Amino acid sequence: MLGIEDPWVAAAYVLCVAAAALCVLYSLFVGRASDEESPSSRAPESSEAPRNNP
Amino acid sequence: MHALGEISIGELAAVLIYLFITAYLGWLGYQGTKNSTDYMVAGRKAHPTVVALSYAATFISTSAIVGFGGAAGMFGMSLLWLCFANILIGIFVAFVWLGRPTRRMGAALDAHTFPELLGRRFQSRFLQAFAGLIIVLFMPLYGTAVLIGGTEFFSQALGLEYGAALFIFAALVAAYVFFGGLKGVMYTDAFQGALMCLAMIVLLLFTYKLAGGVVEGHRALGELKALVPASLQAIGHRGWTAMPEFGFGSPKYNLWWIIVGSLTLGVGVGVLAQPQMAVRFLTVRSGRELDRAVGLGGVFVLLLVGTSYVTGALSNLYFIRHGPVFEGRVVKTLDAARGQALIQVMEKDPERGWADMARVSRPGAKPATEPVFPAAAAGKGPLPKEKLPDGTVREGLVIPAALIKDSPPTKLENGVQVVQGRTISLFAAKGLSDRIIPLYITTALPKWFGMLFMLSLLAAAMSTLSSQFHTVGAALGRDVVGPGRGGFLLVRLGVLVAFLAAAGIGYYARTSPMAVSVVARATAIFFGLCASAFIPTFVGGLFWRRMTRAGAISSTLVGFLVTALWLLLVKTPECRVLGLVSDSLLAGHPNWPVVDPLLVALPLSALTAVLVSLAGKPMDPAHLARCFGEETANP
Numbered sequence: 001m002l003g004i005e006d007p008w009v010a011a012a013y014v015l016c017v018a019a020a021a022l023c024v025l026y027s028l029f030v031g032r033a034s035d036e037e038s039p040s041s042r043a044p045e046s047s048e049a050p051r052n053n054p
Numbered sequence: 055m056h057a058l059g060e061i062s063i064g065e066l067a068a069v070l071i072y073l074f075i076t077a078y079l080g081w082l083g084y085q086g087t088k089n090s091t092d093y094m095v096a097g098r099k100a101h102p103t104v105v106a107l108s109y110a111a112t113f114i115s116t117s118a119i120v121g122f123g124g125a126a127g128m129f130g131m132s133l134l135w136l137c138f139a140n141i142l143i144g145i146f147v148a149f150v151w152l153g154r155p156t157r158r159m160g161a162a163l164d165a166h167t168f169p170e171l172l173g174r175r176f177q178s179r180f181l182q183a184f185a186g187l188i189i190v191l192f193m194p195l196y197g198t199a200v201l202i203g204g205t206e207f208f209s210q211a212l213g214l215e216y217g218a219a220l221f222i223f224a225a226l227v228a229a230y231v232f233f234g235g236l237k238g239v240m241y242t243d244a245f246q247g248a249l250m251c252l253a254m255i256v257l258l259l260f261t262y263k264l265a266g267g268v269v270e271g272h273r274a275l276g277e278l279k280a281l282v283p284a285s286l287q288a289i290g291h292r293g294w295t296a297m298p299e300f301g302f303g304s305p306k307y308n309l310w311w312i313i314v315g316s317l318t319l320g321v322g323v324g325v326l327a328q329p330q331m332a333v334r335f336l337t338v339r340s341g342r343e344l345d346r347a348v349g350l351g352g353v354f355v356l357l358l359v360g361t362s363y364v365t366g367a368l369s370n371l372y373f374i375r376h377g378p379v380f381e382g383r384v385v386k387t388l389d390a391a392r393g394q395a396l397i398q399v400m401e402k403d404p405e406r407g408w409a410d411m412a413r414v415s416r417p418g419a420k421p422a423t424e425p426v427f428p429a430a431a432a433g434k435g436p437l438p439k440e441k442l443p444d445g446t447v448r449e450g451l452v453i454p455a456a457l458i459k460d461s462p463p464t465k466l467e468n469g470v471q472v473v474q475g476r477t478i479s480l481f482a483a484k485g486l487s488d489r490i491i492p493l494y495i496t497t498a499l500p501k502w503f504g505m506l507f508m509l510s511l512l513a514a515a516m517s518t519l520s521s522q523f524h525t526v527g528a529a530l531g532r533d534v535v536g537p538g539r540g541g542f543l544l545v546r547l548g549v550l551v552a553f554l555a556a557a558g559i560g561y562y563a564r565t566s567p568m569a570v571s572v573v574a575r576a577t578a579i580f581f582g583l584c585a586s587a588f589i590p591t592f593v594g595g596l597f598w599r600r601m602t603r604a605g606a607i608s609s610t611l612v613g614f615l616v617t618a619l620w621l622l623l624v625k626t627p628e629c630r631v632l633g634l635v636s637d638s639l640l641a642g643h644p645n646w647p648v649v650d651p652l653l654v655a656l657p658l659s660a661l662t663a664v665l666v667s668l669a670g671k672p673m674d675p676a677h678l679a680r681c682f683g684e685e686t687a688n689p
Contacts, residue, residue, distance in 0.1 A: 003272030005296065006297055012138055016138045019146065019352060019356075022142075023141065023351060027346050027349030031345035
């Protein structure tokens, strides 16, 4: 396939393109459909250290 | 043939325009930076295109293009499995599976750095500081590797001496990080990423055109398999369009474990826990931006990484057909039908006649190539290997070559026939895989592309280096010293420290062979440390509510310690370079010395996280509700 004798290397080549296509399709379909908003009550800029240090 | 270092007014203008645009974008970042949130996480309002380009540009440095591209020139297209891992795991899994929960939890906990996210999730100041310390101590080495790569091109572009170029280059990058924060970093990343993509598109088109097309190019590359050097055949190399031989328990399987274990898994999985990458998930307003960034990110990585590996592998075809011509005598026929043979390289001196070319290693000196007169004194075979009284080791320079059929051999008086041939990329680049891609660019492509490619390498170096300076600065100023002490002014001070450390190590590294070797391995060392120390804590923190503070801390410590011990005592070549042992403790037990530390340390750190967490009390439900954004406002 594609002039490459070793099927594992040919598979890697095809999978690279397929993976990029998957990313594009995901963005086109899921990216447009998704409508998650950030939390309405975002914490104010805080520098407080976490509690219960070991 | 033209040299990359020849600089004209037009080329100087191109570099200056590039630097001006970078400075302008850094200034834009500075203008938009008003508080810590702007400085550390770009105000949590980054555009998806900027996020995608910035993520890919930060990920792909000069080592990915020149270093790994050169590795593909040596090892072949099996490296495309790493490209696949980079897209599927580094982009798709990272953005879709990790990105959304990271953004949500980061916003809920108001985390400004990756260590702070871990520290606040598990309510552990120690975890935040320890993670920050790993970054502060080890990332500058990785940064130095990138800095040295970028300096090589910067010094050539402007005709500067190395030391001055190193300092100026590092200072330029530090300047827009210092003033512009993550906004400055991401705006410049986006520009640099776009430039890198443009260069890679042109490179890919040219490469396939020179190779005679996609299918024909791959087919012709496959026919060169007899030219694989014996030393690479011995570790499993079966040709540039074939996978290495698979198995365990013999050195002949080493290459498979290097490509699949260290490169594909080590880098492909390791990217998930790179702090400078994960912080980009904190920079967007909502998960929708991350979904939109996935497509661009996947395409960019395919272009940047895929092109480098395909070009590296196909460069062998170019050099066999059009590369420098070598003369010598045939010492072994590899493939008679294709005219492929091993030749002992010979050169003719106008006064002294023919000489055998020898590889010479003198104690305390770099290996060199020297003529030995008269040629074929010991017979028609290769110049035999011998150790001279002064400790010099000398052996014949024997290379695999495709003989030039149209060129009749020259017969010498002693009966030796001198033939002409061309060799593979590695030998055309004098044995240095890092020189394969630059040599290919300067010999095969038009001069204007050499300029574009050099700018894209500068861009690759600057985009990665800027993120490293920013991450080290944030780790020092916010994670190690502590939040609430000086705000982002302290982070700026941390950026200065990162710049001085990288520039200092980069300058010193040139004078110390040991430092050079450590820096060369620094990328792999840093990826390995982060992956095993952070992945279970990071992924567990995002998805497993039962994970406890003790589980997170012990997992991080186990991952770090096992990785460190494996690198110090077992993994070659790192254990030799780091010097605690002269050779791997498992040297007699192939293929353990080439097994990546990730394959050992990550399962152990994951197991530690699970066992220690289950043995302890669950965390406070109210805190968990806050982490997972389930707090409701008081009525």
